[in-house]
Amino acid sequence: MSTILKVKNLRKEFGGVVAVDDNTFSVQQGERLGIIGPNGAGKTTTFNMIAGYYKPTAGTIEYEGKRISGLKPHRISRMGIGRTFQIVRAFGELSVFDHVLTGVLAHELHFRPTPEQIEKAEQILELTKLNPFRDTLVKNLTIASQRRIELATALATKPRLLLLDELMAGLTFVEIDETLEELRKINEEMGITLIVVEHVMKAIMQLCQRIIVLNYGRIIAEGTPQEVANNKTVIEAYLGEEEKYA
């Protein structure tokens, strides 16, 4: 296994507030990594730096051996990093099919979508089980469905690394199970490396092979789900909050 993402001494300050404090970690090709931590721990800020939405105050991010910190989001997307957002973002006025097709077109723009591109969009609808909604306008769907559409559209850009920010927030248990199965498929069959930020503990414990715990911008623990769950510092950081989320 080779390293797909290498984050070194990554730091982000907003005014005087240190959101991410000199973190170093790396991600292996094909891995399913989870990032957890209480609200404001710096999880989303880390994502935003990897995806190019924030410029790091200090430190570097390397993806497939190339330095990506400081690049624009669209450049990073084109290098093969896809993402979803914590607060769902969607092209509301498009139909579900057009939404996914836009993802396919984004990297390879043709005057008219080619038959292969349409075929690709069809495949992704099939995979993400969005077929029943293909002609519905995205804005008329539930938040849960919009999250799936966001995921489907990210997949349409053929990423090799996918950053998923609270993909399962607000889902029912059944929906969480379905999503977990789907994510495993994406990881194992399509070979996409996953980094997952999640508050749903059950989900992240089941899905991830390794977990990083952040608190006040610092990595306080790292290990398998089992190790992390039994770690004293982690339990302290959550101050019993894990009962609420478990």
Next chain:
Amino acid sequence: MEKTTLARGTSKTSLIRNGVIIAVILAVFIVIPQVTSEYVTYVVVLALIYAVLAGSYDILTGYTGPLTFCHGAFYGIGAYTSALLTLRAGFSFWLALPVSGITVFLFAALIGYPALRLRGHYFAVTTFFFGHFIYLVILNSVKLTSGPMGLRGIKAPESILGLNFSTLQGSYYLIFVFSIIIVVLLYLLVKSGIGRVFVSIRENEELAEAIGINTSFYKVLAFSIGAGVAGLMGSLFAHFFRLLHPTTFAWMTSEMVVIMALVGGLGTLIGPIIGAGIVTLILELMRFAPELRFIIWTVALIAVLVIEPRGLMGLIRRVKGGEK
């Protein structure tokens, strides 16, 4: 806003129906100068120019999102560029037309690149002042533009293939054909992959970036295309009217274009075009009360925005049923 569908065909009956509608509309426009008075022909020419202006305005504001208030300025730059090229540099109209379109396109790219880094209201306000700035430049560059005295002696387009464009009828057909070509090109643009990219930026700029779209580039492109078309129409106007005055390109014109697009329905292309026709017609009908017409007009506009903010096209869609 329009529901965009690319990969789906239209049914045969609706294709025939649309074909018939288009044929009838074209026929009406072709006979207008033959059967109506010079005055009506003249008004229709202005309506055509406004229709294309509103349609090109829709490329940025309707399809891509950012609100601008400077379309009249681009129209003016095109008009003065074309007039001065023919008057001072000896260009023929047929060369000055594309040159002024390209000039305005490049000029807009130059302005748009830094300005479009601003978002929302900040960008809109910037364009408003930019529009006014251009007006002041035209007004005060007396040596170049004759400023408030107006630029006179502009030539009619040279005749080609034995067609004479110096008469009202000749100008009418020239501007009519040209408008059709531009509208068809704009239609192809918004239905293309590029049009789809524009819409994705309007719908959610951050998501568009996340899937790999260079949003700043496409926003500048949309801005420049809209401006370039306005420049072309400015050139046509200059050689049709043959007298340019700075007030023609003052903020009122920019405002008119915004109103036309709003009345018709942003992001539909055909909406702003129809909106231009309606607004021109209403303004002409209200000529009997020049002081009152803007008051009446403003009240009417507020009414439109309260009743159906998506304009005429939104109203049509609501009447047809289905989508709210």
